Amino acid sequence: MTRIAHLTESGLLTRIVPALTRPPAVEVGPGDDAAVVRLASPRVVVTTDTLTQDHDFLLRATTGARIGRKAAVQNLADIAAMGAHPVALVVSVSAPGSTEVAFLEDLSAGLAARAERDGASVVGGDLGAADALSVTVTALGQLREGQAPILRSGARAGDVLAVGSPSLGRSAAGLAWILAERDRETGARDLVAWHDAPDPDLSLGWTAARRADGTAIATAMLDISDGLVRDGRRLATASGVTIDLERDVLAHDVAQLADAGAALGADPWTWVLHGGEEHAMLATFPADEVPPGFRRIGTCGALADGAGAEVLLDGGRIEGAGFDHFA
Template identity: 50%
Template sequence: MRVDEITETELIARFAPMLPVGVRTVLGPGDDAAVLTARGDLVVTTDVLVEDHHFRTRWSTGADVGWRAAMQNLADVAAMGAVPTALVVALTLPPWTPVAWVEDLARGLAQACEPHGVGVVGGDLSAGPALSVAVTALGELDGRRPVTRGGARPGDVVAHAGVLGRSAAGLALLAAASEGVTSLPGGERLVEAFRRPDPPLLSGVDAARAGASAMLDVSDGLLRDAGRIGLASGVRLDLSRGLLAPGVDALAEAAQDVGVDPLTWVLTGGEDHGLLATFPPSVALPPSFHRIGVVVAADVPGDPGVTVDGATWAGPLGWDHFHAT
C-alpha cells in the first residue's frame, strides 16, 4: 500500500503508536506543539536526510534511515555535553512511498530514541518529490556549561570516543557488492556500522563533567571536523598516525577487499558520529575516550587547524554538500 492510498490521519494512526514518549514529555504529538519539562538551559539542533544524497532506499531500510536520522541529531546534542530529551520529525514523502516504509522509519526512530529516554514528540508530513527526513533534537544541560568547538588550547589532549571510518568502510563494501566486486566477506559488521551508527551518547556528558575544553561529533570526517575545532579555537589539532593505528588496523581486511588505504577511511570517513574532544592535560580522560593527538599553537594565519604527525594531509577532507571533493 502506498501513502497516497490512505488518508494522512490513517497514516499517522499507523506509526504514531510506535513512537516513544520520552521521560521529559508533558504533551506528545497531536496538538499544535508538544510540551516538554525543562530545568535550565537547553540545546537544539537540526539535520535533514534526503534520499539519494544521504541514503539510498536499496541500501538502507526505513528503520535504518530513522535510526540514522535520530542518532546524528542525538550525537549533536551529546557533543554539547547535553542529555538528549526529544525529537521532532518533518517527513516529506513521494506519493508512491510504501506505508510500510514509513512504519519502518518510525520503528527505527523508536529503536534509537527509546533506550535513551528520548521522546519523538511531534512532526509534520508533506508530499514531495523525494523522501526526506528533517529531525530536530533537543537536549538539557542540567546546569552545565555547553562544550563548544572554540575552547581548545595548546597543550590540550585530543581524544575520541566511538569508532572512526566504520561507516565509510561499510558504505564502500555495499557499493563494491552492488558492482559484484565482493560478497562482503566478514563485512557485515561494517555494513551494520554504516546502516546503524551507534555513537557513544553518554560520553558527551562524561566529557563535559571531566572538563573537556572543546567537543563536536565527527559527522563529516575526522580531519574536517578536527579542523573545525582548530579553526574555531584558533589552534591546530595535530593527530597521531600511531595513536590512530588500532582503528586503522581494524579496517585493514575490508580495505584490502575494495583496494583502498584504511587510513583514508579513518581520517575522512564521516557519519560514525563519534565524539572528538580536547581536554586540558591535567584531566583524566573518561574511559570511553582514547587519545589520538595533541593541540598545538596555530603557526600562521591560514593555519589549516589540523595536521597528521605535523603535516597537512594531502587527500580529500570529507564532505561538502554541493560538491564532490
C-alpha cells in the same frame, strides 16, 4: 501490500504514532498542533538535520529502521557534542505515495527506539508528499542552570585530542561497499550496517565529558560528521590551535579495515582520516584528565606566528579534505 497513497494522513498516523512513547516530561505529544515538553531548565539546546534519498542514503542498501536510527543519531550527536542531554525530537517525513506503509512504520520505530536509548522521545512532527523520501529531525536538549555548554573554541595548547569510539572509518568503509554494489558480501555486512545506522556512545557527551558536579572536563568538543580531519580542523580553527594526530594510534583503526581495503582496492587511511557519518564525540581534554570511554588520538599545539590552524599527522600535512555537502 499497503502503500501510503492508499491511506489518508490520519490513517497513516494511526499506524506510526503507536511506536512513540510518551514519558512524563512530555505533557502533550503527537496529535495536537504542537507538543508541550517540560524541561528541567529553561536553557534549551536546539539542532536540526535532514536525510534525503539518493544523497544521504540509497534505498536499495538500507531499511526503514536504519534510516530512522541514523536520523536520530546525527541529531542526538549534535546535542551531546554541546555537553547537553537530549530531551525531545520533532520529525518531518516527506515520501512518495508509492512508499510502503510498513517501511514508514519501521522508520518511525527505529527513530523512536534510538532516541529512547538516550532519554529522548519523538513528540511530534509532520507528514507530507514528495518525489523522494526525506527525513528532517529537530532535536531539543537541555543544560542545567550554571552548566556551561561545551564549545568548539576552548581547546588549548597542551590539551590532548580524544575520540569516543573504539574504531574510526567504519561508516566510510561501509559506504565504499555500497557504492561498489558489493554490500551484500559477507565481509561487508557489519560495515554497511554501521554506515546505514552508526551507533556511537553519545552519552559520553553529557557524562564522561563532565565531572560529577556538571562542570566540563572537555575543553572543546564536536561530533565527527564530515571526517576526522575536516571536523578536527573546525575545532582547531575555532580554538586557535594546531592538532597533531598520532599515526601509531590511528594505525589500529586502519588495521581493522585492512581486509575491506584490500577487497575494494582502497586505502583504509582515507576512511579513517576523512570518513564522515561516524558521529562519535571528538573532544580535547587536559593531558591528565582523559575520561573513560575516550581514547587519545592526538595533541593540541600553539600556532606558529602567522600560521593558520591545521590538522597534521605526526607533524606532516594530510592530503584530502573530507566530506562536503556541496563539493
